[in-house]
Amino acid sequence: MKFPILRSYAIIYLLFLYAPIILLPIFAFNDSKIVAFPLSGFTTEWFGQMWADSQLRIAAKNSLTIAVVTATLSTILGIFAARASVRYDWKGKGPIIGLITLPLVLPEMIVAMALLTVLLSMGISLSIWTIILGHVLVCTPFAVVILTAAFQSLDRSLEEAAYDLGESAASTFRLIILPLVMPGILSSFLICFTISIDEFIIANFLGSGQPILSVYIFGNFRFPARVPSMMALGTVLVLLSITLLIIAEYFRRRGIAKTGGKDTGGFL
Amino acid sequence: MTNTATTDRPDMIEFRDVHKYYGDYHALRGITATIKAGEFFSLLGPSGCGKTTLLRTIAGFESISSGVVLIDGKNMEGVAANVRPTNMVFQSYAIFPHLSVEENVGFGLRRDPMSKADKAKAVAEALEMVGLKGYGKRAAHALSGGQRQRVALARALILKPKVLLLDEPLSALDKKMREQMQVELIRLQRQVGITFILVTHDQEEALVMSDRIAVMFEGQIAQLADPETLYRRPNSRKVADFIGTMNFMPAKILSENGKVEVEAMGFGRVELDASQVMGSGSGEVSVGLRPETLTILFEGQTATDRESMATVEEVVYYGDMTYYDLRLDGADHPVRISMRNVFGRPVLDIGARTRVAWSPGALVLFR
Numbered sequence: 143m144k145f146p147i148l149r150s151y152a153i154i155y156l157l158f159l160y161a162p163i164i165l166l167p168i169f170a171f172n173d174s175k176i177v178a179f180p181l182s183g184f185t186t187e188w189f190g191q192m193w194a195d196s197q198l199r200i201a202a203k204n205s206l207t208i209a210v211v212t213a214t215l216s217t218i219l220g221i222f223a224a225r226a227s228v229r230y231d232w233k234g235k236g237p238i239i240g241l242i243t244l245p246l247v248l249p250e251m252i253v254a255m256a257l258l259t260v261l262l263s264m265g266i267s268l269s270i271w272t273i274i275l276g277h278v279l280v281c282t283p284f285a286v287v288i289l290t291a292a293f294q295s296l297d298r299s300l301e302e303a304a305y306d307l308g309e310s311a312a313s314t315f316r317l318i319i320l321p322l323v324m325p326g327i328l329s330s331f332l333i334c335f336t337i338s339i340d341e342f343i344i345a346n347f348l349g350s351g352q353p354i355l356s357v358y359i360f361g362n363f364r365f366p367a368r369v370p371s372m373m374a375l376g377t378v379l380v381l382l383s384i385t386l387l388i389i390a391e392y393f394r395r396r397g398i399a400k401t402g403g404k405d406t407g408g409f410l
Numbered sequence: 411m412t413n414t415a416t417t418d419r420p421d422m423i424e425f426r427d428v429h430k431y432y433g434d435y436h437a438l439r440g441i442t443a444t445i446k447a448g449e450f451f452s453l454l455g456p457s458g459c460g461k462t463t464l465l466r467t468i469a470g471f472e473s474i475s476s477g478v479v480l481i482d483g484k485n486m487e488g489v490a491a492n493v494r495p496t497n498m499v500f501q502s503y504a505i506f507p508h509l510s511v512e513e514n515v516g517f518g519l520r521r522d523p524m525s526k527a528d529k530a531k532a533v534a535e536a537l538e539m540v541g542l543k544g545y546g547k548r549a550a551h552a553l554s555g556g557q558r559q560r561v562a563l564a565r566a567l568i569l570k571p572k573v574l575l576l577d578e579p580l581s582a583l584d585k586k587m588r589e590q591m592q593v594e595l596i597r598l599q600r601q602v603g604i605t606f607i608l609v610t611h612d613q614e615e616a617l618v619m620s621d622r623i624a625v626m627f628e629g630q631i632a633q634l635a636d637p638e639t640l641y642r643r644p645n646s647r648k649v650a651d652f653i654g655t656m657n658f659m660p661a662k663i664l665s666e667n668g669k670v671e672v673e674a675m676g677f678g679r680v681e682l683d684a685s686q687v688m689g690s691g692s693g694e695v696s697v698g699l700r701p702e703t704l705t706i707l708f709e710g711q712t713a714t715d716r717e718s719m720a721t722v723e724e725v726v727y728y729g730d731m732t733y734y735d736l737r738l739d740g741a742d743h744p745v746r747i748s749m750r751n752v753f754g755r756p757v758l759d760i761g762a763r764t765r766v767a768w769s770p771g772a773l774v775l776f777r
């Protein structure tokens with residue numbers, strides 16, 4: 143190794159990133175209400191407590207609903223925008239696509255406040271649907287960016303070939319384009335899902351007080367007695383994320399192998 | 411390989427004063443031409459001259475700004491690409507990467523009401539025709555360039571189009587493979603009898619394969635003729651330069667009455683037939699000759715027509731051929747000639763004096 147400093151920098155960086163996450167399961171199984179070393183013994187009590195928490199179950203169900211609906215809607219909207227921007231030329235394309243993706247760099251705070259103001263003045267009552275609305279606004283730019291890359295990597299002549307062989311625009315889209323951008327669609331769905339499930343500001347602002355996972359976890363951290371069971375919940379979430387990632391990566395690799403594409407390594 | 415039989419065939423494609431604008435850019439500038447049924451036709455020209463654009467107007471991928479395109483006598487205005495009686499082989503082959511070879515080849519039959527068994531048979535036949543028998547189950551992305559090319563051909567031909575459009579189909583192949591595919595394409599075209607329209611910027615490829623060639627520059631057809639005419643009687647210096655090598659010598663017109671008498675540098679006075687005279691009379695006057703039309707005379711050989719003296723200025727030995735730069739007496743620059751190397755005959759040295767034979771009939775006058 144030529145640059146020992148860079149190497150230690152990289153190691154410290156990774157430690158900083160992942161060590162706290164490793165602490166989650168450690169304390170989730172620690173037989174003590176106090177989250178601190180030294181550890182005092184093994185228990186699964188916190189998982190039991192978590193499981194028995196009916197509020198938490200409602201929160202999880204709400205969050206899952208919000209995340210799945212958000213990811214689906216954002217990805218569909220992303221497909222439309224990406225397709226329109228890659229394939230067609232229209233007036234004002236640059237500015238419009240720019241504005242669509244702008245929320246990527248817009249503080250979520252602003253989106254949340256503005257939406258709340260508008261919704262309230264329109265007399266729309268807050269519910270998980272208003273949260274979904276906010277999440278779709280935040281997630282769609284990610285979907286557009288990911289899917290634009292996917293559509294761009296598609297050889298235009300594939301589409302023309304299908305058309306040339308007698309297919310309609312719609313069947314060409316279904317038979318050729320959709321299967322080939324599927325890895326991108328999957329990426330988009332997962333990213334949007336992840337963003338939505340741990341989003342806090344919008345969920346807090348636009349929620350009607352119904353329990354939402356992120357808000358619920360934050361609220362429970364105020365009570366030291368509840369912290370260990372939140373650690374257990376965190377552990378479950380980490381396992382869930384890893385499982386999801388493995389599944390996604392499996393499909394991504396299979397997609398690439400099937401089309402003979404080059405693996406660029408990145409998940410996006 | 412001029413096929414004279416094609417001249418009396420019916421028209422398959424007709425362009426009438428076709429113009430195409432991309433915004434302000436005038437990509438096709440008044441194309442008028444006819445392509446015969448069953449003909450192997452090539453569009454030849456330098457990069458950016460509009461070959462692909464013209465081909466795509468036939469396929470229906472590109473709308474035209476004005477003019478008419480007829481296919482088999484039918485005006486194609488408003489006829490979408492997916493219902494035109496044409497199929498295309500794309501430069502990138504456009505093989506569907508997520509489908510197998512047979513799914514690719516059979517793709518166009520998807521909407522055909524014929525039975526599954528008939529479709530499978532048609533696919534097998536198409537694969538056999540292009541020399542890919544037994545490759546049906548392979549994944550399309552696991553094929554070599556040449557094999558992809560064949561899949562693309564089979565996929566287009568299985569629909570028995572009236573016209574097969576090929577956009578630089580061989581340009582991605584290496585030289586050996588390209589030459590092999592050239593021969594196969596010619597064979598295939600004769601076998602199926604479909605009109606082939608090939609886009610290429612490779613003049614050799616066009617000469618080898620085509621019944622007729624349209625040479626394009628800047629959105630216009632500069633000359634449309636069979637390969638031999640294009641080579642021997644190019645109608646402008648530009649066409650002559652683009653197709654093979656041509657030597658030019660300045661000349662002066664002395665008189666014309668039916669025949670044209672000229673004084674050409676290095677050649678002296680020659681009388682040319684009207685068919686050898688090209689151009690409108692507005693350009694500078696020069697005579698052109700191909701490298702193989704000047705022959706070095708060795709001991710004991712005599713010219714059958716005209717004979718001149720020349721000095722060897724450069725020798726490039728190619729094994730089967732030798733290229734010489736010869737300065738004809740009285741000329742201010744050399745001409746490049748090619749001589750087939752014959753066993754027992756020496757290759758001349760630089761500076762050598764030699765006699766050369768030529769014939770006025772091989773000259774072309776540009777003016």
Ligand SMILES: Nc1ncnc2c1ncn2[C@@H]1O[C@H](COP(=O)(O)OP(=O)(O)OP(=O)(O)O)[C@@H](O)[C@H]1O
Nearest residue numbers: 432435437455456457458459460461462463464611
């Ligand atoms: N969609 C388009 N928009 C604007 N200009 C275009 C478009 N397609 C082609 N052109 C222009 O039209 C001209 C002709 O293009 P075309 O693709 O027909 O050239 P070509 O003869 O096939 O060249 P090549 O040998 O490089 O493929 C080029 O100058 C090109 O830049």
Ligand SMILES: [Mg+2]
Nearest residue numbers: 461462463609
């Ligand atoms: Mg082209």
